[in-house]
Amino acid sequence: MAQSGTANRLDRRKARTRAALIAAGRTLLTTRDPAEVSIQEITDAADVGFGSFYNHFASKQELFETAVAEVVEEHGAMLDEVTAALGDPAEVFAASVRLTARFPKTQPEMAKIIERVGPGYLTAPTGLAPRALRDLQHAKDVGRFAFGDPQVTIACAGGAVLGVIHLGLLQPEPAAIDHAADELAANLLRMLGLPGDEASEIAARPLPAAG
Amino acid sequence: MAQSGTANRLDRRKARTRAALIAAGRTLLTTRDPAEVSIQEITDAADVGFGSFYNHFASKQELFETAVAEVVEEHGAMLDEVTAALGDPAEVFAASVRLTARFPKTQPEMAKIIERVGPGYLTAPTGLAPRALRDLQHAKDVGRFAFGDPQVTIACAGGAVLGVIHLGLLQPEPAAIDHAADELAANLLRMLGLPGDEASEIAARPLPAAG
Numbered sequence: 001m002a003q004s005g006t007a008n009r010l011d012r013r014k015a016r017t018r019a020a021l022i023a024a025g026r027t028l029l030t031t032r033d034p035a036e037v038s039i040q041e042i043t044d045a046a047d048v049g050f051g052s053f054y055n056h057f058a059s060k061q062e063l064f065e066t067a068v069a070e071v072v073e074e075h076g077a078m079l080d081e082v083t084a085a086l087g088d089p090a091e092v093f094a095a096s097v098r099l100t101a102r103f104p105k106t107q108p109e110m111a112k113i114i115e116r117v118g119p120g121y122l123t124a125p126t127g128l129a130p131r132a133l134r135d136l137q138h139a140k141d142v143g144r145f146a147f148g149d150p151q152v153t154i155a156c157a158g159g160a161v162l163g164v165i166h167l168g169l170l171q172p173e174p175a176a177i178d179h180a181a182d183e184l185a186a187n188l189l190r191m192l193g194l195p196g197d198e199a200s201e202i203a204a205r206p207l208p209a210a211g
Numbered sequence: 212m213a214q215s216g217t218a219n220r221l222d223r224r225k226a227r228t229r230a231a232l233i234a235a236g237r238t239l240l241t242t243r244d245p246a247e248v249s250i251q252e253i254t255d256a257a258d259v260g261f262g263s264f265y266n267h268f269a270s271k272q273e274l275f276e277t278a279v280a281e282v283v284e285e286h287g288a289m290l291d292e293v294t295a296a297l298g299d300p301a302e303v304f305a306a307s308v309r310l311t312a313r314f315p316k317t318q319p320e321m322a323k324i325i326e327r328v329g330p331g332y333l334t335a336p337t338g339l340a341p342r343a344l345r346d347l348q349h350a351k352d353v354g355r356f357a358f359g360d361p362q363v364t365i366a367c368a369g370g371a372v373l374g375v376i377h378l379g380l381l382q383p384e385p386a387a388i389d390h391a392a393d394e395l396a397a398n399l400l401r402m403l404g405l406p407g408d409e410a411s412e413i414a415a416r417p418l419p420a421a422g
Contacts, residue, residue: 035244118329119377146407152394155374163370164363166330183363191402196357 018056020046025067030112034064071113072121075100076131082208089139090194094185094202096135100161101181104168111165122158129154139192146193157188229267231257236278241323245275282324283332286311287342293419300350301405305396305413307346311372312392315379322376333369340365350403357404368399 024045028037039060043050057063082099083092103111114121122129132154139145147153164184168177182203189199235256239248250271254261268274293310294303314322325332333340343365350356358364375395379388393414400410 033244033246036246115330119326119374122374123377123381148397148411149391149394152375152378152391153398155378155391156371156395156398157374159370159372159374159377160367161370162373163330163333163366163368166334166370167363167366170334180360180363180366183359184367186359187364187367187402190404191398193401193407196404200359 014055017046017048017052020048021053021056021063022067022070025063026071026109026113029064029067029116030109033116034060068113068117068121071110072128075110076128080131085208088202089135089142089144090189090192091202091205093135093139093145093192094189094205095207097157097161097185097188098181098203098207101164101168101184102177104165104172105174105177111169114162114165115169118162119155119159121162122154128158132157136192147191153192156191160184160188225266228257228259228263231259232264232267232274233278233281236274237282237320237324240275240278240327241320244327245271279324279328279332282321283339286321287339291342296419299413300346300353300355301400301403302413302416304346304350304356304403305400305416306418308368308372308396308399309392309414309418312375312379312395313388315376315383316385316388322380325373325376326380329373330366330370332373333365339369343369347403358402364403367402371395371399 021042024042028034028042028045037060039053040050042060042063043053053063057066079096079099083095086092086095099106103114122132133150136145136147136150136153136157140147140150161184164180167180171177185203186196186199189202190196194202232253235253239245239253239256248271250264251261253271253274254264264274268277290307290310294306297303297306310317314325333343344361347356347358347361347364347368351358351361372395375391378391382388396414397407397410400413401407405413
């Protein structure tokens with residue numbers, strides 16, 4: 001019993017150290033170029049010993065990739081949860097885009113990480129890309145969207161979202177961010193085959209509450 | 212006369228050094244993160260003395276900004292030239308997008324620089340952004356395009372181009388790059404209010420020869 005208690009304590013401590021390193025990686029990503037950050041800075045920011053880094057990660061790159069994967073996964077799970085009650089796939093897509101493009105206002109840390117990672121954010125193997133593919137394909141299957149190559153269409157939609165997040169980080173006026181996010185959604189719905197009036201109407205509906 | 216000859220020679224030499232530094236900056240941008248590059252590496256690559264760097268640039272950042280501005284300007288001027296003979300603003304826009312998204316195949320150096328610079332490429336004060344704004348506004352004025360906020364629309368279109376360039380650099384198969392570039396143009400023409408059939412037809416027209 002005592003032994004298993006010790007093992008559990010060690011496991012918990014190990015998990016805490018790992019979580020602290022990932023959290024430090026996330027914070028550093030919001031302000032710093034990963035190329036310029038040393039492992040010493042990461043362990044200092046995480047308040048753990050320098051040597052413990054290599055118990056958890058083989059390299060700085062692996063830590064930052066893990067941190068980004070965690071952000072991408074949280075982002076995707078949040079969108080799934082918030083849009084779960086919506087029936088129309090066009091509205092699900094529009095709400096996902098509008099919520100994400102509001103990140104410079106609502107989730108500045110995530111917005112800065114998305115900006116830092118760039119298009120690689122879209123091609124990460126978990127999280128957003130498979131979700132976006134699933135949602136777009138479903139909307140096409142039920143005749144709601146019309147588009148050609150799904151991979152190209154995701155690159156277009158994702159790139160447009162990145163472009164508008166960039167705008168929001170440059171001009172962080174809340175009303176301007178809301179406006180740009182809704183215009184982005186209307187633009188993308190037209191790209192996906194909806195008529196202009198309907199695209200604008202869907203992009204202006206009340207948003208489901210995030211979180 | 213002799214004095215003026217000497218002055219001219221010095222001026223020419225100074226211009227050559229500056230050009231060599233900018234060219235080195237461009238080459239380094241294709242493979243390296245500017246944050247990781249030292250001024251010594253830049254002057255070595257340019258084959259000029261370390262001390263001469265500060266005769267031309269106040270900082271590494273100023274050199275890289277100058278190199279990017281040069282690329283953006285060349286890019287914009289090339290598009291203006293190649294599309295000069297086209298009358299339909301929708302075709303001008305589509306050809307510009309299709310040529311740019313082919314860069315991973317036709318101009319790999321420029322594609323890598325665009326990927327490196329990211330959305331900041333679109334907000335650079337010269338070159339592409341003012342040209343894109345001019346072309347989109349003209350197309351809207353003559354009733355060819357329909358969209359809301361021009362700045363948001365440029366961020367969307369530019370971001371989509373960046374997303375497809377990223378795809379092309381990841382999967383550099385020439386036919387796939389052509390296909391993605393043309394799909395991108397059709398997607399953006401729909402976003403700008405064209406019906407799907409017409410968007411696909413314009414995005415499939417023979418391209419004017421670049422350069």
